[in-house]
Amino acid sequence: MSATIPQPSHDDQSGTAGEGAATLAEIARAAGVSAPTVSKVLNGRGDVAPATRSRVEDLLRRHGYQRRRGSMQPAPLLDLVFHELESSWAMEVIRGVERVAGQEGLSVVLSESAGRLSPGQTWVDGVLARRPTGVILVLSGLDPAQRAQLISRDIPFVVLDPAGDPGEDVPAIGATNWQGGLAATRHLLDLGHTRIGVLGGPAGMMCSRARIDGYRAALETAGVRYDPDLVVSGNFHHEAGYTAGLELLRRPDRPTAVFTGNDLQALGLYEAARELGLSIPRDLSVVGFDDLPLATWISPPLTTVRQPLTEMAEAAARLVLDLSRGREPSTLRVDLATRLVERSSTAPPAGASGDAAAGSE
Amino acid sequence: MSATIPQPSHDDQSGTAGEGAATLAEIARAAGVSAPTVSKVLNGRGDVAPATRSRVEDLLRRHGYQRRRGSMQPAPLLDLVFHELESSWAMEVIRGVERVAGQEGLSVVLSESAGRLSPGQTWVDGVLARRPTGVILVLSGLDPAQRAQLISRDIPFVVLDPAGDPGEDVPAIGATNWQGGLAATRHLLDLGHTRIGVLGGPAGMMCSRARIDGYRAALETAGVRYDPDLVVSGNFHHEAGYTAGLELLRRPDRPTAVFTGNDLQALGLYEAARELGLSIPRDLSVVGFDDLPLATWISPPLTTVRQPLTEMAEAAARLVLDLSRGREPSTLRVDLATRLVERSSTAPPAGASGDAAAGSE
Numbered sequence: 001m002s003a004t005i006p007q008p009s010h011d012d013q014s015g016t017a018g019e020g021a022a023t024l025a026e027i028a029r030a031a032g033v034s035a036p037t038v039s040k041v042l043n044g045r046g047d048v049a050p051a052t053r054s055r056v057e058d059l060l061r062r063h064g065y066q067r068r069r070g071s072m073q074p075a076p077l078l079d080l081v082f083h084e085l086e087s088s089w090a091m092e093v094i095r096g097v098e099r100v101a102g103q104e105g106l107s108v109v110l111s112e113s114a115g116r117l118s119p120g121q122t123w124v125d126g127v128l129a130r131r132p133t134g135v136i137l138v139l140s141g142l143d144p145a146q147r148a149q150l151i152s153r154d155i156p157f158v159v160l161d162p163a164g165d166p167g168e169d170v171p172a173i174g175a176t177n178w179q180g181g182l183a184a185t186r187h188l189l190d191l192g193h194t195r196i197g198v199l200g201g202p203a204g205m206m207c208s209r210a211r212i213d214g215y216r217a218a219l220e221t222a223g224v225r226y227d228p229d230l231v232v233s234g235n236f237h238h239e240a241g242y243t244a245g246l247e248l249l250r251r252p253d254r255p256t257a258v259f260t261g262n263d264l265q266a267l268g269l270y271e272a273a274r275e276l277g278l279s280i281p282r283d284l285s286v287v288g289f290d291d292l293p294l295a296t297w298i299s300p301p302l303t304t305v306r307q308p309l310t311e312m313a314e315a316a317a318r319l320v321l322d323l324s325r326g327r328e329p330s331t332l333r334v335d336l337a338t339r340l341v342e343r344s345s346t347a348p349p350a351g352a353s354g355d356a357a358a359g360s361e
Numbered sequence: 362m363s364a365t366i367p368q369p370s371h372d373d374q375s376g377t378a379g380e381g382a383a384t385l386a387e388i389a390r391a392a393g394v395s396a397p398t399v400s401k402v403l404n405g406r407g408d409v410a411p412a413t414r415s416r417v418e419d420l421l422r423r424h425g426y427q428r429r430r431g432s433m434q435p436a437p438l439l440d441l442v443f444h445e446l447e448s449s450w451a452m453e454v455i456r457g458v459e460r461v462a463g464q465e466g467l468s469v470v471l472s473e474s475a476g477r478l479s480p481g482q483t484w485v486d487g488v489l490a491r492r493p494t495g496v497i498l499v500l501s502g503l504d505p506a507q508r509a510q511l512i513s514r515d516i517p518f519v520v521l522d523p524a525g526d527p528g529e530d531v532p533a534i535g536a537t538n539w540q541g542g543l544a545a546t547r548h549l550l551d552l553g554h555t556r557i558g559v560l561g562g563p564a565g566m567m568c569s570r571a572r573i574d575g576y577r578a579a580l581e582t583a584g585v586r587y588d589p590d591l592v593v594s595g596n597f598h599h600e601a602g603y604t605a606g607l608e609l610l611r612r613p614d615r616p617t618a619v620f621t622g623n624d625l626q627a628l629g630l631y632e633a634a635r636e637l638g639l640s641i642p643r644d645l646s647v648v649g650f651d652d653l654p655l656a657t658w659i660s661p662p663l664t665t666v667r668q669p670l671t672e673m674a675e676a677a678a679r680l681v682l683d684l685s686r687g688r689e690p691s692t693l694r695v696d697l698a699t700r701l702v703e704r705s706s707t708a709p710p711a712g713a714s715g716d717a718a719a720g721s722e
Contacts, residue, residue, distance in 0.1 A: 076487065077470070085456055087654070088449050095446055098473055107487050109438070110471045112459055126437065126468050238658055267658045274660055293448070294655060297599055297628045299635055 027059045042067065042153055044128025060152045061145070067154040074155070074324065076106045077132040078317060081119050083139040083163065085112045086237070087264060088292050089309065093138055093160065096313025104321060106133060118143045128153055134320030136313075139163045139205070141170070156323035160316040163205040171323065171332045173316040177207045180305035180338035181214025184259045184287040187303070187340055189222050192348045193257040193285060197230040197248045199241060199269060201261030208233075208261055211289060215259055230255055234265050241268020249276050249284070256349040257285035263292045266302055266345075281347035291341055300344035308336050388420045403428065403514055405489025421513045422506070428515040435516070435685065437467045438493040439678060442480050444500040444524065446473045447598070448625060449653050450670065454499055454521065457674025465682060467494060479504045489514055495681030497674075500524045500566070502531070517684035521677040524566040532684065532693045534677040538568045541666040541699035542575025545620045545648040548664070548701055550583050553709045554618040554646060558591040558609045560602060560630060562622030569594075569622055572650060576620055591616055595626045602629020610637050610645070617710040618646035624653045627663055627706075642708035652702055661705035669697050 028035045033052060040048050041056040048056075059065075078101050082090055094110070101108050109132060113119040119137070124146050127135065135150065135157035141164055142150065142157065150157055159172040166172055188196050198215055201208030212231060219226050232248055234240030241260060245268055248255060260266040266288035270280060278284045280300055288295060288304035295302040315334060322329055389396045394413060401409050402417040409417075420426075439462050443451055455471070462469050470493060474480040480498070485507050488496060496511065496518035502525055503511065503518065511518055520533040527533055549557050559576055562569030573592060580587050593609055595601030602621060606629055609616060621627040627649035631641060639645050641661055649656060649665035656663040676695060683690055 075491070077491070080471075085452060085459060087452065091446060091448065091452055094471065098446060098471070102473075102475075105483065105487075107470045107472060107484075107491070109468045110441075110455065110459070111468060112463075114463075122466065123468075126466075130436070130438070130468070238654070267655075270660070271658065293599070294628075297632065298659060299631070 023063060023065050027056065027063060027065060030059050030063075031056050042128070043131070044125050046125070046129075057145075057149065061148040065152050067152065072131070072154075074131050074133040077109050077130060078106050078320070079109045079111065079127055079130075079132040079135040081111045081113055081123065081135065081137045081140060083113055083116075085110075088294065089262070089264075089290060090138075092292070092309035093313040096310035097136060097317045099310075100314050100317035100321070113140050116140070118146060121146075124149055127155065131155065133324045134158070134317075136160055136316045136320055139207075141166050156320050158316045158320040158323070160312060161207055163202075163207065165206060169332065171319055171329065172334075173312050173319060174207065174333070174335045175307045175312060176335045176338050177210035178214040178217070180289060180307070180340075181211035181259065182218045183214075183338070183340040184211075184289070184305050185215045185218035186222070187342070187346065188257045188259065188285060188287060189218060189224065191257075191285065191346060193255075194224050195227075195230070195253070195255045195257070196224075197255035197258040198232070199244050199248060199258055199260040199265050200231060200233050201236050201265075203233045211259075211261065234261055234268075236262050236264060238264045238268040238271075241265030242271045243268075245269035245272030246275070249273060249278060255284075257287070257346070259287045259289075261289060263288040263290045263295050263302060263304055266304070267294070267298060270298065280345050282350060285346040285349070287340075287346060289338075295341075296343070303343045303346040304341055305338050306341050307338050312336050384424060384426050388417065388424060388426060391420050392417050403489070404492070405486050407486070407490075418506075418510065422509040426513050428513065433492070433515075435492050435494040438470050438491060439467050439681070440470045440472065440488055440491075440493040440496040442472045442474055442484065442496065442498045442501060444474055444477075446471075449655065450623070450625075450651060451499075453653070453670035454674040457671035458497060458678045460671075461675050461678035461682070474501050477501070479507060482507075485510055488516065492516065494685045495519070495678075497521055497677045497681055500568075502527050517681050519677045519681040519684070521673060522568055524563075524568065526567060530693065532680055532690065533695075534673050534680060535568065535694070535696045536668045536673060537696045537699050538571035539575040539578070541650060541668065541701075542572035542620065543579045544575075544699070544701040545572075545650070545666050546576045546579035547583070548703070548707065549618045549620065549646060549648060550579060550585065552618075552646065552707060554616075555585050556588075556591070556614070556616045556618070557585075558616035558619040559593070560605050560609060560619055560621040560626050561592060561594050562597050562626075564594045572620075572622065595622055595629075597623050597625060599625045599629040599632075602626030603632050604629075606630035606633030607636070610634060610639060616645075618648070618707070620648045620650075622650060624649040624651045624656050624663060624665055627665070628655070628659060631659065642706050644711060646707040646710070648701075648707060650699075656702075657704070664704045664707040665702055666699050667702050668699050673697050 024038055025035055028038045038056055041053050080097050111123055118141055138160045159166045161174050162172050200212050216226050232244045234244050266286050273280055273284050288302045291304045291306035295304050385399055386396055389399045399417055402414050441458050472484050479502055499521045520527045522535050523533050561573050577587050593605045595605050627647050634641055634645050649663045652665045652667035656665050
């Protein structure tokens with residue numbers, strides 16, 4: 001079985017002739033170091049003085065040095081980096097990447113960028129040393145220097161569900177967030193709600209902005225006024241759903257329905273509603289986003305926008321493998337479809353038509 | 362920063378003299394192959410014929426060959442293998458391992474044994490090739506041949522929360538499952554329950570058996586008869602909690618309280634109770650096991666036995682790192698303490714004393 005696993009080639013210190021020797025030699029000359037030293041820097045070896053390393057990195061970047069594709073066998077590893085390792089959201093993504101990795105005889109190296117939106121230099125050093133077949137960054141990106149480092153080593157990368165704006169030339173897999181926000185809000189409008197709040201994700205994250213823009217588009221195309229006071233931001237955690245939920249629901253003119261940035265925040269909102277004695281969906285309709293397993297387990301089961309996280313992760317893994325094999329994808333950005341899943345947390349607003357009570361607990 | 366990261370040494374094919382040449386040479390002679398071929402097998406290289414590999418492995422095992430500690434720098438990787446990658450249970454463990462790995466400049470390679478209780482040969486081949494600093498197996502173990510392979514390469518391993526009986530000489534980290542079952546059941550007895558059901562985990566898993574034994578000990582020391590009809594088995598998933606929960610709750614003499622094998626099964630039991638119109642805790646008290654984040658998010662918040670999963674994972678990572686540094690631990694098996702966390706899913710049985718209604722929804 002192991003015959004199908006690509007094996008890492010060992011020790012390329014003396015093998016620099018095979019990877020664009022002229023340029024590498026030029027860089028060594030410009031940096032005033034030997035070619036093996038440049039090779040050590042390329043391979044993330046720790047035994048080069050920091051000042052030398054940074055001088056060499058700088059020259060590699062300025063000269064646009066790129067290791068020749070196929071000049072070196074990568075390790076049978078896929079690097080998977082999370083913004084934060086939290087909740088079953090991350091588990092859905094891990095499962096998709098593991099599935100593809102398993103089929104391809106690769107192992108998955110898992111890292112967390114500890115809440116930062118780009119991983120630290122320690123991680124980059126590790127990646128250069130272990131030479132994975134590819135890198136998948138979840139809700140995070142690379143700063144320009146990190147990007148240059150990976151490109152110069154010919155290590156392909158893909159961003160999954162980009163939080164920022166990764167640039168048109170960065171391969172990325174996302175979901176149709178805008179359409180999801182549109183569908184969630186239209187569902188609530190169709191039920192008769194007009195005071196619809198949003199308990200959104202972090203304001204700086206593009207996926208979150210797109211969902212709220214979809215919400216706004218649904219309102220405006222239905223002729224319902226957009227009220228910025230009904231839009232609050234969370235951080236995708238349960239706690240934020242609870243605190244921001246209390247804030248929304250304590251208003252005298254509280255919304256009759258809320259679209260939350262994700263399922264965890266919907267759970268927090270459930271708790272806030274319980275605390276205020278509001279029954280879902282009788283007094284408050286709730287639509288989440290993600291469709292994590294727990295959306296079906298809670299009471300009432302959550303109406304939510306399904307984001308195909310496992311499939312997105314599989315697509316990201318396949319894309320980065322294609323890139324590693326020199327296959328240029330036809331498009332660098334693919335958004336997989338979201339869809340509304342109706343369960344029991346939404347109903348017509350109280351006081352609307354006679355069937356308002358139909359969906360109550 | 363990268364200076365603190367141990368670097369993998371490259372290509373030890375010609376370095377066999379440093380790792381017990383006599384024995385290695387003897388094995389080569391006995392197998393009728395060259396010493397570099399034995400070295401390739403040791404390093405999990407794919408370019409050795411399967412028959413040769415298996416002959417060499419057999420001789421390595423029979424001769425008790427063991428690579429000399431420190432003769433080769435391991436890669437700065439920790440291998441983490443799950444029985445199945447499911448739910449936030451796994452995420453709690455991952456977080457603990459990631460924390461220690463990050464502090465030690467190691468990266469985590471994540472694998473799933475796809476529900477089997479020992480990982481496949483593909484995984485072992487990968488481990489031999491990448492030479493991690495250590496291996497942590499969650500709820501799974503190694504078969505004797507796999508164990509011999511890791512021992513011969515001097516790759517230490519630790520079992521976290523062993524499902525089977527890993528043997529006294531296998532380093533393992535667990536939790537005080539028996540005490541947890543005892544505490545959960547005593548809490549219910551103290552509230553006045555005497556018909557207490559168990560919706561246990563898989564009957565074959567030791568952690569699950571220990572919890573049920575703790576339950577039984579609590580009953581018997583309280584003078585309450587143990588009724589095997591009230592004990593059913595699940596598989597730790599929500600669905601099993603629901604189906605086995607319906608089975609328990611549909612009995613004419615249904616229990617007034619149920620101790621579930623884990624929190625996910627408690628959630629399934631909540632659903633079963635809702636379907637049958639039973640209110641928790643008024644008509645049914647529920648105690649879970651694990652204390653996942655969602656235990657506080659559901660309604661009513663779940664009384665459960667806290668298992669310190671993240672701390673257990675940290676302890677497992679530290680133990681395997683100690684072993685990799687040649688430090689023999691004072692004990693090979695450590696169980697971390699569980700403790701009961703009282704929330705709102707437990708109350709005196711209906712019809713008991715006057716305060717029975719106090720905890721109702």
